[in-house]
Amino acid sequence: MMLYDAGKIIAGLVIFAAFFTVPFWYGGGKTSEMPKLELTAQARQAGQCVEPKERMRQDHMQLLDDWRDAAVRDGNRTYTSSTGKSYTVSLQNTCMDCHSNKDKFCDRCHGYMGVSQLYCWDCHLDPTEEKTVWASTDGNS
Amino acid sequence: MGFDRREFIKIAGISALAGLGSRAAFELLQPGELEATSASYAANQGALNAKRWAMVIDMQKCLPQEGCKDCMHRCHRLHNVPDFGNAKDEIKWIWKEAFAHAFPEQESEYLAERLHHEPFVVLCNHCANPPCVRVCPTKATFKRKQDGIVTMDMHRCIGCRFCMAACPYGSRSFNWRDPRGRNAQGEPFLEEINREYPTRNKGVVEKCNFCVERLAQGKNPACVEACRHGALVFGDLADDHSEVREILREHYTIRRKPELGTDPSVFYIV
Amino acid sequence: MLEKALRGNRGYWMWIALLMGIIGVGFLFYLQQLRDGLTITGMGRDVSWGFYVAQFTYLVGVAASAVMLVMPYYLHDYKKFGKIVILGEFLAVSAVSMCVLFIFVDLGQPFRVMNVVLHPTLNSVMFWDMIVLSGYFVLNIIIGWATLGAERKGVQPADWVKPLIYLSIPWAVSIHTVTAFLYAGLPGRHLWLTAILAARFLASAFASGPALLIILCLIVRRVTRFDPGKEAIQTLAKIVTYAMITNVFFLLLEFFTAFYSGIPGHKHSLQYLFFGLDGYGKLVPFMWTFVFLAAVGIALLLVPKWRRQENLLAVAAVAVVVSTWIDKGMGLVVGGFIPNPFEQVVEYGPTGPELSITLGVWAIGFLILTILYKVAVGVKEETAA
Numbered sequence: 001m002m003l004y005d006a007g008k009i010i011a012g013l014v015i016f017a018a019f020f021t022v023p024f025w026y027g028g029g030k031t032s033e034m035p036k037l038e039l040t041a042q043a044r045q046a047g048q049c050v051e052p053k054e055r056m057r058q059d060h061m062q063l064l065d066d067w068r069d070a071a072v073r074d075g076n077r078t079y080t081s082s083t084g085k086s087y088t089v090s091l092q093n094t095c096m097d098c099h100s101n102k103d104k105f106c107d108r109c110h111g112y113m114g115v116s117q118l119y120c121w122d123c124h125l126d127p128t129e130e131k132t133v134w135a136s137t138d139g140n141s
Numbered sequence: 142m143g144f145d146r147r148e149f150i151k152i153a154g155i156s157a158l159a160g161l162g163s164r165a166a167f168e169l170l171q172p173g174e175l176e177a178t179s180a181s182y183a184a185n186q187g188a189l190n191a192k193r194w195a196m197v198i199d200m201q202k203c204l205p206q207e208g209c210k211d212c213m214h215r216c217h218r219l220h221n222v223p224d225f226g227n228a229k230d231e232i233k234w235i236w237k238e239a240f241a242h243a244f245p246e247q248e249s250e251y252l253a254e255r256l257h258h259e260p261f262v263v264l265c266n267h268c269a270n271p272p273c274v275r276v277c278p279t280k281a282t283f284k285r286k287q288d289g290i291v292t293m294d295m296h297r298c299i300g301c302r303f304c305m306a307a308c309p310y311g312s313r314s315f316n317w318r319d320p321r322g323r324n325a326q327g328e329p330f331l332e333e334i335n336r337e338y339p340t341r342n343k344g345v346v347e348k349c350n351f352c353v354e355r356l357a358q359g360k361n362p363a364c365v366e367a368c369r370h371g372a373l374v375f376g377d378l379a380d381d382h383s384e385v386r387e388i389l390r391e392h393y394t395i396r397r398k399p400e401l402g403t404d405p406s407v408f409y410i411v
Numbered sequence: 412m413l414e415k416a417l418r419g420n421r422g423y424w425m426w427i428a429l430l431m432g433i434i435g436v437g438f439l440f441y442l443q444q445l446r447d448g449l450t451i452t453g454m455g456r457d458v459s460w461g462f463y464v465a466q467f468t469y470l471v472g473v474a475a476s477a478v479m480l481v482m483p484y485y486l487h488d489y490k491k492f493g494k495i496v497i498l499g500e501f502l503a504v505s506a507v508s509m510c511v512l513f514i515f516v517d518l519g520q521p522f523r524v525m526n527v528v529l530h531p532t533l534n535s536v537m538f539w540d541m542i543v544l545s546g547y548f549v550l551n552i553i554i555g556w557a558t559l560g561a562e563r564k565g566v567q568p569a570d571w572v573k574p575l576i577y578l579s580i581p582w583a584v585s586i587h588t589v590t591a592f593l594y595a596g597l598p599g600r601h602l603w604l605t606a607i608l609a610a611r612f613l614a615s616a617f618a619s620g621p622a623l624l625i626i627l628c629l630i631v632r633r634v635t636r637f638d639p640g641k642e643a644i645q646t647l648a649k650i651v652t653y654a655m656i657t658n659v660f661f662l663l664l665e666f667f668t669a670f671y672s673g674i675p676g677h678k679h680s681l682q683y684l685f686f687g688l689d690g691y692g693k694l695v696p697f698m699w700t701f702v703f704l705a706a707v708g709i710a711l712l713l714v715p716k717w718r719r720q721e722n723l724l725a726v727a728a729v730a731v732v733v734s735t736w737i738d739k740g741m742g743l744v745v746g747g748f749i750p751n752p753f754e755q756v757v758e759y760g761p762t763g764p765e766l767s768i769t770l771g772v773w774a775i776g777f778l779i780l781t782i783l784y785k786v787a788v789g790v791k792e793e794t795a796a
Contacts, residue, residue, distance in 0.1 A: 051180070066182075068294075068296060070182040072292075072294045072295075072296070073283070074182070075184060075285060075287060075288075075353065075357065076182035076183055076184055077185050077188075077357045078182065078185050078186070079180065079181075079182055080180060080181050080182075080183070081180050082179045082180045088185075092336070092338075092339065093337055119342075122321075122342035123339040123340050123342050124339045125334065125336050125339065125340070127336075228455070228456075228757075229450075229456065230450055231455075231456055232456075238753055241754075242753035242754060242755060243753065245753065245754040246676075248754075272597060272598055272599075275534055275535070275596075276535055276536065276537065276596075276597070277532065278526075278527045278532050278535040278537035278538045278541070279523075279526040279527055279530045279532060280530050280532050297523070297526055297530065298519075298520060298523075299518050299519070299520045299521075299524055299526050299527065300449075300518050300519020300520040300521075300523075301514075301517070301518055301519075301537060302459045302460060302517075302519070303535070303537050303593070305456075306459060306594075306597055306600065306747075306748070307597045307598075308752070309597075309598050309599025309600075310599075310752055311456070311751055311752040311753055314456055315449070315456065315459060315519060316448065316519065317448055317450035317454070317455065317456075318447060318448040318449075319447075319448060343447075343448035343449075343450075343519065344448060344449070344518070344519025344520045345519055345520060346519075398599065401598040401599055402598065403598065
C-alpha cells in the first residue's frame with residue numbers, strides 16, 4: 001500500500017501518542033511524590049501483610065482474583081501464605097479488617113496510580129462507608 | 142500495542158515507587174519470574190462437609206407456627222437481601238408459597254383440601270441435575286463438586302437471566318435495581334446490613350446458596366439455625382446414618398416437580 | 412464501495428437523520444437503564460425476558476431466511492434471484508446486528524459480556540448461539556461484499572467465495588435451530604418444551620424474512636432505479652405462502668397435543684395467550700390479531716390473481732411480517748413465562764423506556780440496512796448503466 005497520506009498518518013500518530021501519554025503530562029509533577037499510605041493500628045501490630053510487602057504491592061490484584069476463585073468456586077477458605085501464616089480467604093473480613101482505613105490506604109495508592117474506582121465496592125462493604133453514604137443515589141428517587 | 146495505558150502507568154508508577162524501579166518493572170514484565178510461591182489454599186478446618194447436602198422440611202412442625210418467618214428473616218438479613226417492596230423486583234432466597242402453588246401438579250380439589258392454601262416454605266432445591274447450571278453461559282452458576290450445592294459466582298454473572306428461565310421452581314431472583322438504593326420515600330431497601338457478607342449490585346442474579354459461607358465456618362445454614370421448631374433438618378443425603386436419611390426412612394416425603402428430572406435435594410413432610 | 416453511502420438525495424439524508432434521531436432517543440433511555448437497572452422495563456421476577464428477547468428471537472429468523480435466496484440461486488441455479496440475493500444477505504447482516512444488540516441491551520452486566528468467551532461453557536446453548544450468530548454475521552458480510560465487489564468489476568466472484576456460500580446454507584439453519592434450543596430444552600416451561608419448536612421457528616422465519624424482503628424490494632424499486640424483478644418477487648411470494656401455511660400448521664399441532672391430551676401444563680400458556688387465564692388476558696387481542704393477519708396474509712398469497720397484484724402482495728407481506736412478529740416474538744417469549752412456575756399469572760407489558768430502546772435498536776438495524784442497500788443498489792445501477 002502506498003503511503004500517499006503519510007502526512008496525515010504521521011499527524012495522527014502524533015495526536016495518538018500525545019493522547020496516550022496525557023496522564024503523564026497531566027499528572028506530571030506528581031510522579032515523584034507518592035502519597036503516604038497509612039497503616040491501621042491493627043496492621044502495624046501485625047507487622048506484615050499476608051505476603052511480603054513487595055509481592056503485595058505488585059500482585060495483590062492477582063491474589064484477590066485467586067482468593068475469590070478459591071473461596072467462591074473451590075470452597076477453599078484457608079490461605080496459608082508463603083510466610084507460613086494462615087488467613088481466612090476474604091476481602092471484606094481479612095484484607096479490610098487490617099486495612100480498615102481503605103481511604104487512606106487502598107484508595108490513596110489507587111488514586112495516585114490512576115486505577116479507576118474498583119467495582120468491588122458495589123457489593124463488598126467498604127469499611128470506611130456507612131450505609132447511609134451509598135444509599136443516597138438511587139436513580140428513581 | 143503490547144500493553145495498554147493502564148498497564149503502562151502501573152509499571153511507570155511502581156517503578157517510581159520507593160526507588161525499586163528496575164526490579165518491580167522487571168517482575169511486571171515477566172510475571173512469575175521472581176515468584177516463589179509456597180502459598181496454598183485449603184478448606185477451613187472445622188468446616189461442615191457432606192457428599193450431598195440436603196434438607197428436609199417438616200411441614201407438620203412448620204404449619205402450626207402460623208405467621209412465623211424466623212427462617213426467612215434470618216436468611217435475608219444475613220445475606221443482605223433487600224426488600225424492594227414490590228412483587229416485580231422482589232428478591233427471595235427462602236419464602237412461603239401456598240401448597241397448591243408450590244406443588245401445582247399435586248393440585249386436587251378434594252385430596253389436599255386441608256393443605257390447599259397452607260403456606261409451604263420454599264427455597265432453591267439444590268438439584269442434583271440443575272437446569273440453571275446447564276444453561277449458564279459463563280459458569281457463574283455451578284454445582285460444587287464436593288457437596289452438590291448449587292451456588293453462584295456473582296463476579297462472573299452477566300445478567301442474561303437464562304437461569305431464571307430454566308429454573309422450574311422460581312428460585313432465582315435478579316437484581317432489577319440497585320439493592321443499595323432507596324425507595325421514593327427515601328427508605329433504604331436494606332434495613333440492616335450484615336457487614337461480613339457482600340451485598341449485590343444491580344444486574345446480577347442471586348439465589349439461596351445453602352449458606353456455603355457458614356458451612357465453611359462449621360455452622361448450619363441460617364434458616365436451619367433460626368428455626369426454633371426443628372422443622373428444618375439439614376444433612377448429608379449420601380450418608381446412610383445422617384439425620385436426613387433417618388427421617389426419609391421413617392416418613393413419607395415429597396419433592397417439588399420431581400417429574401422434571403431435576404432430582405431436588407429438598408424434601409417435604411406433609 | 413462504501414463511498415456510495417455518502418452520496419444521496421434529500422430524501423435519503425432525511426431518512427438517515429430520522430433514524431439517527433430515533434437512535435439518539437433510544438440511546439438516552441439506554442443510559443437511563445444503565446443507571447437505574449432493568450427495573451425501568453416491564454420485566455420482573457416472573458416474566459424475566461420480555462420485549463428485547465422477543466425481538467431477538469424474531470430477528471434471528473429474519474437473518475436465517477437469507478438462505479431462501481441463497482439456496483435457489485446457488486444450489487439450484489435459479490437465475491432470477493441473481494439480482495436480489497445480495498439484498499437477502501445484507502438483510503441478514505442487519506438482522507444479526509440487531510440480534511446482538513438486543514441481547515446486549517437485555518444484559519444486567521453488559522460490560523461483562525466477554526465472560527461468555529473467557530469462560531466458554533459448552534453445555535450452555537447461549538454460548539453456541541453466540542458462536543453461530545457471530546459466524547453467520549461474518550459469513551454474510553464477507554460473501555455479500557465479495558460478490559458485490561466482483562459484480563462491480565464485471566467478473567465472477569473469487570473462487571474462495573463459493574465454499575463460504577455453501578457453508579452459509581446449513582449455517583443459516585443452525586442459527587435458528589440453536590436459537591430454538593435456547594427455549595426448547597428448559598424443563599418446566601411447557602410452551603417451549605416441544606420438539607417442533609425449531610421447526611416452527613424455521614417455518615416462521617422462512618415466512619417472515621422473505622415477506623420483509625418483498626416489502627424492501629418494492630421500496631427499493633420505488634426509490635431507486637434498480638428493479639429487483641417482478642418474477643423474483645413473485646417467487647419470494649410463493650416461498651412466503653408455503654412457509655406461512657407450514658407455520659400455522661405447526662401451531663395447530665401444538666394446539667392439538669395440548670388440548671387433546673388435556674395435560675394442564677401444556678394447555679395453560681396457550682389458554683393464556685389466546686383465551687385468557689384466571690381472568691388475565693392482556694395478550695389475547697394481540698394473538699387474535701395474529702390469527703386474523705395470518706389468515707388475511709395466507710388468503711391473499713394463496714390466490715394467484717391476488718398475489719400477482721403487487722399492491723395486494725404488499726398488504727399480504729405486511730400482514731405476514733406483523734403476524735409472525737406477534738406470534739414468535741411477543742407471544743412465544745412472554746407466553747412461555749405465563750403462568751409462572753407457581754402456576755400463577757403475572758402479566759407483562761413493555762414500558763416506555765423499553766419501547767424507546769427497542770425502537771433505537773431497530774433504527775440502528777435499519778441504518779445498517781440502508782447503508783448496505785445503498786451500496787448494493789449503487790453498484791447495481793452503475794453496472795446496469
